[in-house]
Amino acid sequence: MSGLLEVSNVVAGYGDGPAILDGANLSVQPGKVHCIIGPNGAGKSTLLKTIVGMLKIRQGSVTFKGESLKGKRPDQILRRGICFVPQERALFPKMTVRENLRMGGFSLADKSKLEKRIDEIEERFPILGERRDQHAGTMSGGQQQTLAMARTLILKPEIVMLDEPSLGLAPKIVKEVFSIMRLMADEGITILLVEQNALMGLKHADWGVVLDLGRTLFEGPAAEVLTDPRIQELYLGGKKAA
Amino acid sequence: MAEVIQILILGMALGGVYALMGSGLSLVFGVMRIVNLAHPVLIMAGAYVAYWAARLYGLDPLLTLPIAAIILAATGVILYKLVFEREARSAKYSEMTVLLTFALAMVLEGALGTAFTNTQRVTSPDYATDAFFIGDIFIPKGQLYAGIVSLAIISALALFLKYSRFGYAIRATTQNREAAELLGVNVNFVGLVSFAIGIGLAGAAGSLVSFVFSFFPAKHWEWIAVLMSLVVLGGMGSIFGTVLASFILAVIAAFIGAYFGATWSTLTFFVALFVVLLVRPQGIFGEKPELA
Numbered sequence: 001m002s003g004l005l006e007v008s009n010v011v012a013g014y015g016d017g018p019a020i021l022d023g024a025n026l027s028v029q030p031g032k033v034h035c036i037i038g039p040n041g042a043g044k045s046t047l048l049k050t051i052v053g054m055l056k057i058r059q060g061s062v063t064f065k066g067e068s069l070k071g072k073r074p075d076q077i078l079r080r081g082i083c084f085v086p087q088e089r090a091l092f093p094k095m096t097v098r099e100n101l102r103m104g105g106f107s108l109a110d111k112s113k114l115e116k117r118i119d120e121i122e123e124r125f126p127i128l129g130e131r132r133d134q135h136a137g138t139m140s141g142g143q144q145q146t147l148a149m150a151r152t153l154i155l156k157p158e159i160v161m162l163d164e165p166s167l168g169l170a171p172k173i174v175k176e177v178f179s180i181m182r183l184m185a186d187e188g189i190t191i192l193l194v195e196q197n198a199l200m201g202l203k204h205a206d207w208g209v210v211l212d213l214g215r216t217l218f219e220g221p222a223a224e225v226l227t228d229p230r231i232q233e234l235y236l237g238g239k240k241a242a
Numbered sequence: 243m244a245e246v247i248q249i250l251i252l253g254m255a256l257g258g259v260y261a262l263m264g265s266g267l268s269l270v271f272g273v274m275r276i277v278n279l280a281h282p283v284l285i286m287a288g289a290y291v292a293y294w295a296a297r298l299y300g301l302d303p304l305l306t307l308p309i310a311a312i313i314l315a316a317t318g319v320i321l322y323k324l325v326f327e328r329e330a331r332s333a334k335y336s337e338m339t340v341l342l343t344f345a346l347a348m349v350l351e352g353a354l355g356t357a358f359t360n361t362q363r364v365t366s367p368d369y370a371t372d373a374f375f376i377g378d379i380f381i382p383k384g385q386l387y388a389g390i391v392s393l394a395i396i397s398a399l400a401l402f403l404k405y406s407r408f409g410y411a412i413r414a415t416t417q418n419r420e421a422a423e424l425l426g427v428n429v430n431f432v433g434l435v436s437f438a439i440g441i442g443l444a445g446a447a448g449s450l451v452s453f454v455f456s457f458f459p460a461k462h463w464e465w466i467a468v469l470m471s472l473v474v475l476g477g478m479g480s481i482f483g484t485v486l487a488s489f490i491l492a493v494i495a496a497f498i499g500a501y502f503g504a505t506w507s508t509l510t511f512f513v514a515l516f517v518v519l520l521v522r523p524q525g526i527f528g529e530k531p532e533l534a
Contacts, residue, residue, distance in 0.1 A: 052424065075426040090421030092414050103414050106407075107426035 002066075003027035004190055005051070005082075005159060010060035011214075012050040019058065020046040022214035028159065033181070033191040035205030035222060037198035037231075043214040044194040045087065048161045051192075052084040053077045064159075079107055081158035087167055089148040093137025097128050097147060100136045104151035117154050125150045142173035149180050160184060161192040166200065178204045202226040244378045245500075251381055253496030257489035258389025259450050263465070264472035264484040265396055266443030272416040272479030273436035276326060276339040280347040282465035284441055287350065288314050288448020289457045290358055296365045296452075303365045304391060307449040314445025318438040321346070330433060347462065354459035362456045370453040388450040395446055396485055399439075403481070412436055416479060468508075471515035477528025486526065 007026035013019040020043045028034055036044050049055045051062055053074040062069045069077055074084075092100055101121060105114040122129035125146055131139060136147060145165055152160050162181065166174040181204065185191050195201025202208050208225030210217040218230075225231055267281040291310040292303040325346065329338055364370075370384035403409040414422040415432045423429045451457060471491060476483025491514055499507030518525060 054420070054423070073428070074423045075428055078424065078426045084424055086420070086424070088421075090418060090424055092417040092421065094417055095413065099410070103410060103422070103425050106410065106414075 004030045004065065005192075006061075006063045007047070007051065008061050008063075010047070010050060010062060011058045012046060012055045013058070014046075014055065020214050021050060023060070023216075024211065024214060025216045026209060026219075028190060028192060029207065030158075030190050031185070031188050032206040033185045033193060033204060033222075034207045034209060035193045035195055035198075035201040036209045036211055037195060037201055037225075038211035038217075040196075041213075042211040044211055045163050046214075047211065048084060048086075048163050048192065048194055051077075052082060052161065075107065078155070081155070082161065083152035083155060083157040083159070084161045085148045085152060085163065085165065087163045089144050091136040091144055091148055094135055096133050097136055097139070098132040100147055101128070101151055101154060104154035107155065114154070117156075121150050121153060124153075140173075141169050142176060145169065145173070145177050146180060149177070149184070153184070157189060159190045159192060161194075163194045164196055165193070166195065166197060174200070198231070199226070248379050249496045249500045250493060251379065252385065253493035254489060255382070255385035255389040256454075256496065257492030258392040259385070259447070259454055260468070260472060260492050261396055261485040261488035262392035262443060262450065263447040264469050264476070264488055265399065265481050266440040266447065267469055268473045268476065268479060268481050268484040269399075269412075269443070270437055270440035271473065272481070273412055274326070274330070274433045275336045276437070277336055277343065278440070279340065279343040279466060280350060281343075281440075281444055282462035282469060283347045283350045283354070283459070284314055284317070284444040285448045285451055285465065286354060286457055286459055286462050287317070288445035289363070289452040290354065290448070291445065292449040292452040293363050293365050296367070302367050303449045303452050304367075304387065307391070307446050310445040310449045311442040312445070314448070315438040315442030317445075318441030319434065321441070322434050322437040326437065327430070327434070330430070347466075351459045351462060358459065360458045360460060362458050363452075364456040365452040367453055384453050388454050391450060392447070395443070396481070399443070399481070408432075408435070464508075467515060468511045471511040471518070473525075474523075475514055475518050475525050477525035480525070480527035483525055483527035 005028035007024055010021050010024045011019050012021045024043060024047055026047070036047065038044050046055065050057060051069070053069065053072050053076070057070050064080055064082065092103060095103070098118065101118045102114065105117060108114045122132065127143060128147060128150060131143070136144060139147065149162070149165065165177050165181065169177065181191055181193065193201055193205060202222045202225055205222040207219065208222040209219040210225065210231065219225070263285055267278055270276050270278050288310040291313055292306045295301040295306040295309065296303060325342055326339065329335055332338060369387060372383045373380040374383060374386070403413055411422065411427045411432050414425070414427060415429050419429055472487045473484050475487035475491065491511055495507045495510040498510050
């Protein structure tokens with residue numbers, strides 16, 4: 001079955017440097033949470049950056065709803081309905097929360113529609129409404145992550161890609177971040193999650209993809225990947241998943 | 243007391259002109275990370291536009307200001323395309339631009355010298371040598387008008403950056419280029435337009451400079467340290483910081499000039515540059531540099 005987003009034998013890397021992705025494959029099914037796991041340097045973040053047009057596809061193809069994304073700029077890919085929240089959360093620290101939300105809808109031409117959507121977001125995430133005039137850079141890590149994820153909803157995207165949303169956050173906050181992700185998935189948004197903490201990522205996902213040395217090793221239902229002996233051995237340090 | 247107020251007024255009026263001269267430099271650095279050492283020579287070019295418009299057509303430099311701004315902005319587009327665009331994604335971009343703009347400054351100085359000679363010039367509208375008197379205090383009309391026009395332009399720029407859609411794109415690109423790109427901003431276009439606006443501001447500042455100071459092509463070397471001290475004290479890339487630094491340093495320089503002589507007044511900017519780089523390299527509003 002052809003997926004919403006198809007990555008086929010993609011080779012990509014940074015500038016003229018060596019290829020980080022060396023034949024990566026991925027088939028993203030609509031409405032599911034997909035978690036990409038793998039050791040450091042496996043190419044997980046590189047894969048997301050390649051999909052979103054930040055890195056050039058040297059070989060292979062990436063298609064969204066059958067349309068090739070090869071050679072397209074990030075702003076063009078965004079307009080097709082794919083949002084990306086990188087590790088650093090990609091906020092504008094000296095802009096207020098409200099201004100950051102406005103930037104989330106930068107590609108919307110209708111200003112009144114944008115303001116309406118921001119109001120909706122502030123209703124759903126009251127902390128953002130309470131802090132609308134606060135500079136994003138002065139918020140806590142968890143609040144910043146909430147803002148970065150909520151901001152993607154302004155465009156009503158089809159796919160949201162999250163690169164290590166739990167990075168640097170306290171366990172209690174991580175729980176909140178994953179509950180926001182689940183909320184998005186429940187609304188029908190397809191999630192592509194990269195998570196260094198494989199156990200946690202797979203627990204919150206429907207589908208697991210294992211990447212190593214820039215290639216897709218295998219994939220399957222998250223529960224099965226979680227208990228797969230190869231994963232236990234290679235990525236979870238041999239511990240049994242709780 | 244009257245003497246202190248007098249010096250303060252003169253310093254504030256000059257501060258307004260410095261603010262406009264420095265804000266274009268700050269904008270270009272903030273968005274594009276270009277350390278534009280050619281900014282002062284482009285101000286000189288703007289001054290020549292005003293000078294020749296006044297001499298050939300009798301136009302007031304305040305009326306020529308938009309023309310100088312547009313001509314210089316167009317020059318900015320050409321320079322950006324020719325010199326800066328290709329290397330914009332290089333990791334060493336800022337360092338490269340120091341050398342590139344240094345070379346550009348030499349070339350432009352040579353071109354201006356060839357075209358207009360190195361004779362000192364100044365435009366002389368009536369108000370440039372006139373003053374308002376309030377009791378014992380006098381306010382030179384030329385400096386006052388230049389300061390007011392500068393602040394009006396900077397205020398318009400601030401409103402544009404704060405409220406317009408393109409202003410959002412410029413601010414976003416300044417703060418986080420990659421994030422701006424991910425949210426749909428065409429950062430290359432933003433870079434081009436910001437550079438053009440920055441150089442356009444140099445043109446506008448040049449029109450004001452043409453009747454506040456005498457000028458000739460090689461004079462831009464004197465201005466480099468002055469402008470650098472403004473943007474470094476304000477915080478590289480912070481336009482508000484540059485404006486604040488302009489007023490602070492212009493007033494200090496006015497007091498030093500009044501009490502110790504004009505020669506020492508210029509030293510204010512050099513000392514400020516030196517001290518800020520030693521004590522607080524990020525300036526008032528800049529971000530602390532990350533340790534490598």
